[in-house]
Amino acid sequence: MSFGSTQALDKIDLTIREHEFFTIVGPSGCGKSTLLLLAAGLLQPTEGVIAIDGRPIHAAYTNAGIAFQHHNLLEWRSILGNVLLPLEIRHMETAPFLARARDLLNLVGLAGFENHFPHQLSGGMRQRAALCRALVCDLPLLLMDEPFGALDALSREEHQLMLQEVWMRERKTVLLITHDIREAILLSDRIAVMGPRPGRILDIVDIDLPRPRHQDVSETPEFIAYVRRLRAMLFAKPVTGATP
C-alpha cells in the first residue's frame, strides 16, 4: 500500500478468524492505521486484496463498528443520541435498538449519563460512549485504533478490563491496534507484530492465557515471557542487507 512515493505497507498477508480478538502492535508510522482503514474499506489498496467472508471489499465496509483514538462524539448530541447515531446513518429504526444502547451504556458504567452531553463527561467516559456507538448496530466486526491511547495509565487498565468483558459477552471479531504490549497480551487471542515502515508482519504470537484475565495476570511468568518476546521483536535492530 503506497501513498504516492511513500510505501506504507509491504507484503501483508493476514487472516483474522471469526470471533477472535486480534491485535496489531508496531512502531509509530509503520502503517497500523492504514491497515485498519483498509480493513474498513475506507482506503483502497494500491496493490493486493482485502476480503471479508471471502468477498473482496471495494467500498466502505458497512458490517463493522469502528472506534478511533479520538472519540469523535458530536458535542450537540446527548450520549444516547451519539450512541444511536450509526443507526440513523444506516437509515435503521432506532426504537428496536434502544434497549441494547442502554444495556451497553450500563455495561461500560455510563448508566444515568444517557442525557448528558459529551462535554459533561471525562475523557474515559467519552471513549466508553464511543465504544457503545461502535457496538450498537450489533455488527460482527469491531475495528479499534488505539481506543484508549489518550487515557492515563490507571484508566487504561480499567478500560482494558471493561473491553474484555464486552468482548466475552459479544464475541465480535475484533481488530485492535495498540502501542501497548501489555494491553495487547491482556486482551488478545493473537498478536501480530509489525516492523517499521514499510510495515510488514514480523510474527504472529498466540496468547495462551485463560480468560477472564485480570490485571494480576501480568505478574505471572507466562505473561512476562510474552512481554519479553514481543519487546525483543519490536526493539530488534534491523539487519541491513538481509533478505526478507
Ligand SMILES: Nc1ncnc2c1ncn2[C@@H]1O[C@H](COP(=O)(O)OP(=O)(O)OP(=O)(O)O)[C@@H](O)[C@H]1O
Ligand atoms: N493519507 C495519507 N497520505 C499520505 N501518507 C500517508 C497517509 N496516511 C498515512 N500515510 C503515511 O503512511 C505511513 C503509515 O501511516 P499510519 O498512520 O498507518 O501509521 P501508524 O502505524 O498508524 O502510526 P501511529 O502509531 O503513529 O498511529 C506513514 O509514513 C504516513 O506518513
Ligand SMILES: [Mg+2]
Ligand atoms: Mg495510527
